[in-house]
Structure formats: C-alpha cells, structure tokens
C-alpha cells in the first residue's frame with residue numbers, strides 16, 4: 080500500500096528541511112569498510128556487486144594489493160604461468176554499472192528470482208583476476224613548492240580534498256565529481272568530471288604524472304613534461320584502464336585557501352538553453368543545472384572561484400560544504416521506497432491510486448529539486464563563500480545515500496551523454512518534445528479516468544543534470560577531439576528496488592533520448608555511469624565518434640604495453656570492434672540492449688517504434 084498522501088508531504092517537508100542528523104547519528108556501518116571501500120552488501124569471495132546492486136561480476140580471484148610492486152609481481156606471475164588471463168582494477172562497491180570493470184563473468188543482478196540476464200566475459204579457460212585498490216589510498220609525495228600532490232589510485236575524492244588541504248593546498252573548483260566516495264583511479268579512467276565550460280573540469284585535467292603497471296608487469300612513470308610521458312598520460316586519462324593499472328597519480332593543485340562563491344538560482348525553463356548560454360558567458364563557466372522539463376523549472380548552482388584580491392560579496396563560511404548527497408532521514412527513505420514501488424507497479428496508471436501516486440511523484444520531484452546544495456553544519460547556504468576544495472564534492476552519505484538500495488528501496492539509474500555545447504538549443508527542444516510525445520498517451524489515460532487536466536502526470540523523481548567541460552587531447556576520453564566546450568547531460572531518475580521485473584516508468588523516454596543522443600548528436604556515454612546498451616548500439620557505433628587517429632594511437636600503445644590484451648574487457652572489445660549488444664531474454668529490461676523483439680522486453684511489454692522517433696524502438 081502507498082503511504083497516505085498527507086504523510087508523504089510531511090516526510091518530504093522533513094527531507095527538504097535538510098535533516099541529516101537522524102541518519103548521521105547512527106553511523107557505524109562505515110566502520111565495517113576498510114580503506115576506501117564503498118558500501119557493498121552481498122559480495123562473497125568471488126562475486127562483486129556494483130554499488131546500486133544491479134550488476135555483478137564473478138572472477139576466479141580477488142586480490143587486495145598494498146603496493147605498485149605487488150601489482151607488478153602479480154602481472155609478471157600471471158604472464159609467466161602461460162595460461163590466458165584477464166585483469167581489471169576496481170574497488171569493492173564500485174560505482175560503474177556496466178561490464179567495463181568486470182574481469183570475469185558479468186551479468187545483471189536485478190531479479191531476485193534468478194531470471195537474470197547473464198553475459199560471459201571470458202571463456203572457461205581464461206583465468207580472471209579482479210584487483211581491489213581500497214588499501215592503496217595513501218599520500219605518496221608532497222611538493223609544496225609546485226603545489227603538487229601524489230596519491231595512490233585507490234584514494235577517494237573526499238580523502239583527496241582533505242589531503243590537499245592538510246598539506247597546504249587547494250583543489251581547483253570544477254574538477255571534482257560530486258560524490259566524495261569515488262576513487263582517483265576510477266574517476267580518471269572514466270574521464271569523470273565536475274563542471275566548467277571550456278576550462279579545467281575533470282580530475283584528468285590536473286594530472287601531471289602517473290605511475291602504472293602495464294600488461295607485462297612493468298612499472299612505468301609517465302609525466303606530462305616529456306613527449307613520451309604525455310602520450311601515455313593521454314592514453315590513460317579516460318582510457319578505461321585499457322593500457323594498464325594506474326597506481327599513483329600526481330595532481331597540479333592550487334595554493335592553500337582558494338575560495339569559491341556559490342550561488343543558487345531558480346528559474347522557469349521556457350528559455351532554458353538561452354539562459355544556460357547567457358549564464359555561462361556572464362556569470363561563471365562552473366555551473367551545475369538541475370532541470371525538470373515536466374515541472375517547467377530549473378535550478379542552477381553557480382560556482383565562482385575568487386582570484387587573489389577579489390572581494391567576496393557573499394558571507395564567508397570556512398566550514399561551508401557541498402551538500403547535494405546528504406544522508407537521508409529514515410522516514411523519508413521509507414516514504415520514497417513505498418512510493419517508488421507503488422508508482423512502478425501501477426505501470427499503466429490503471430490502479431486504484433494513480434491520482435495519488437502521480438501527485439506524490441510531482442511532490443517528491445519538487446522536494447528533490449529543493450534539496451539544498453550547500454551547508455555549514457545545520458545552516459543551509461544559498462549564497463556564500465566557501466573553500467574551493469569542498470565546493471564541488473559532497474560528503475560521504477553511505478549507507479544512508481539516496482541510491483543505497485537496502486536503505487532507500489530505490490536507486491538512481493543514471494545515464495549520461497557528452498555532446499557539443501553548440502548543440503544545446505536543438506537538444507533541449509528534443510528533450511521537451513520527446514517527453515511530451517512519449518507521455519501523451521499516459522496523460523490521456525489519466526484525463527479519461529479523472530477528468531481533463533485533473534491529474535498531472537509526473538516523471539519519476541529525479542532530474543536532468545547539465546554540466547560542462549572542455550575538449551581534450553586524451554585519446555578515449557568522452558571529451559576527446561572536441562574543439563569547443565562540451566555539455567554533459569545526465570538523466571538521473573530513481574528506480575524502484577522492489578519492482579525490478581518492470582522497467583522504471585521513465586525508461587521508454589530514456590531509451591529514445593539515449594538513442595537520439597548516440598545517433599543524432601554523436602554523443603559519448605559516461606564509462607562509469609551508463610549501462611552496457613549505450614556502448615553497443617547496433618548501428619550508431621561509439622568508436623566512430625572518436626578521431627580515427629586516436630584509436631590507432633591507443634591500439635599501437637596497447638600493442639606495446641598490453642600485447643596479450645589482458646586488460647581488455649568484453650565490453651571494451653565490443654565497443655572498439657563495433658559489435659552490437661548481447662541480445663537475450665529481457666536484455667532491454669536489464670539495460671543490456673535496446674529491444675529488437677518482444678522477448679527483449681519485460682513480460683507483458685512489446686518492442687514498438689517510439690511515438691516521437693519511430694526509428695528507435697522502446
């Protein structure tokens with residue numbers, strides 16, 4: 080049964096009042112975690128689950144090295160053994176929801192009843208090893224004079240920011256992703272980013288040196304100051320670990336005390352694309368947008384780094400922090416859990432409470448849009464001046480995060496695409512018209528049941544995120560080869576953890592938008608956010624969006640450093656060789672494919688041309 084409407088409203092008020100205290104007071108769960116491990120609940124000696132719980136990977140062996148040397152010796156030994164093997168580096172509770180991180184056999188973990196979609200990455204004769212890097216989370220070297228910090232690749236973003244500050248340096252605003260628990264190695268290998276149009280906006284942008292182990296077990300140090308080194312760095316940043324395992328990273332940071340003014344803007348979205356371009360030009364290149372086309376609104380978080388001598392116009396909060404991923408109060412988590420389950424089960428809006436569920440969905444969405452983005456302890460900050468090192472990353476919320484399945488009963492299913500910023504007008508128009516067309520039938524059902532306009536249909540709770548970056552010379556980065564700023568569009572909407580036999584209600588929209596992005600906008604999906612289906616479109620091949628010379632350079636370097644392709648996961652092979660997806664029963668439900676026939680969909684669903692773009696089926 081759904082939570083009564085009035086109660087949900089109260090709980091949402093609680094949520095939007097930023098009540099982190101009830102959750103954070105119960106901490107203790109994290110004490111079970113070692114080093115920089117993320118929350119994980121079901122792992123056993125061979126099987127690892129991705130943090131959202133819906134993807135598992137089984138390897139023959141999991142190893143937990145403490146040094147570069149240990150990884151080197153492991154690779155040398157595996158080579159000497161002579162049998163075929165695959166190796167991937169990751170961490171327990173990894174955040175990647177696709178099979179790039181899988182050394183062994185991978186598959187969906189969505190259905191508790193066992194009708195899961197399985198994909199075999201390796202044959203039975205290939206030995207698979209997963210390297211877990213959570214024990215490699217130390218500071219290695221500090222160069223005070225040049226403001227450079229060298230850390231191990233298993234370190235989290237939160238620990239990196241803390242290490243910078245405690246060693247008298249600052250992290251420039253814009254380069255860190257939003258969640259403090261992601262790791263240096265994972266973020267750099269997936270070209271994960273913060274926001275900054277045409278300026279530094281990924282952690283990879285401030286890398287000046289890497290230590291890594293290649294497929295033969297050689298330990299290599301690559302620095303951007305020399306020609307050979309810079310080529311290797313460009314292959315490794317955003318390179319999905321295809322060349323080797325990164326073990327240490329040197330960052331170019333800023334002197335201590337860098338400050339950023341943060342501002343929160345709320346607007347209606349009728350001129351969204353024009354507003355974005357104008358704000359980027361006149362306010363700051365570092366902006367994060369939350370957008371809900373169905374609510375006709377957006378919220379913008381402006382990050383304005385101060386230069387020496389600038390006088391801040393907003394009050395200074397030395398303990399000001401990003402708060403986007405606050406730990407959620409238990410009551411709010413239970414309400415979201417129940418709502419998401421009931422809303423998903425009412426898949427055709429024919430249940431007894433479709434009116435209540437849609438109203439709840441709109442309220443919940445509005446509440447999520449209103450979550451404060453910055454705080455200083457219990458004080459919510461709208462406009463303030465805070466340390467740059469902490470302006471972008473949100474503190475750890477685990478295990479009370481809004482995507483922790485066992486706590487929230489729901490999780491975020493993100494999809495992200497990098498397109499050219501100059502395509503923003505067309506893209507925004509497309510998103511609006513796809514949502515309108517795809518939801519028309521559902522709205523008609525509600526109008527017939529309850530009277531015209533009486534019940535407004537709402538998308539799943541969540542929002543589109545818009546962030547920005549710059550083109551890069553890295554070979555396989557999502558920004559590779561772009562001569563102009565890029566737009567990162569993330570579709571971040573909740574999915575129920577208790578109705579996993581059904582697609583999230585937003586999925587048919589996502590499927591059209593994803594295919595539109597891949598095929599019309601030549602977009603690149605996020606290696607650490609998207610599902611397998613985005614990397615293996617049957618006709619719009621991701622490989623073709625990269626300059627061919629980049630792929631040639633990467634493959635040449637791979638011949639030199641990983642001749643046995645031990646780091647090549649099955650998904651990377653599909654992507655580089657332009658293969659389509661692995662089709663199979665319900666592959667679309669498990670986000671492994673875009674459907675081609677009805678058997679690819681959930682039971683009771685058909686694979687039909689979409690209303691808005693009939694060339695794409697959903």
Ligand SMILES: Cc1cc2nc3c(=O)[nH]c(=O)nc-3n(C[C@H](O)[C@H](O)[C@H](O)COP(=O)(O)OP(=O)(O)OC[C@H]3O[C@@H](n4cnc5c(N)ncnc54)[C@H](O)[C@@H]3O)c2cc1C
Pocket residue numbers: 130167168169170172173174175176179180181212232255256257258260261262263264265266268269270271272273319320323324325326482606607608
């Ligand atoms: C709550 C949340 C918020 C997020 N926010 C952002 C954001 O703001 N911006 C953004 O861009 N992304 C964001 N992400 C996505 C995130 O960047 C990716 O999930 C990324 O994969 C990092 O996760 P991880 O550290 O767990 O790495 P993993 O998932 O463990 O690894 C990512 C990939 O890199 C490879 N790899 C990992 N370590 C190494 C290494 N040392 N050497 C070679 N290869 C390696 C892995 O095999 C895998 O293929 C977010 C994810 C979550 C869950």
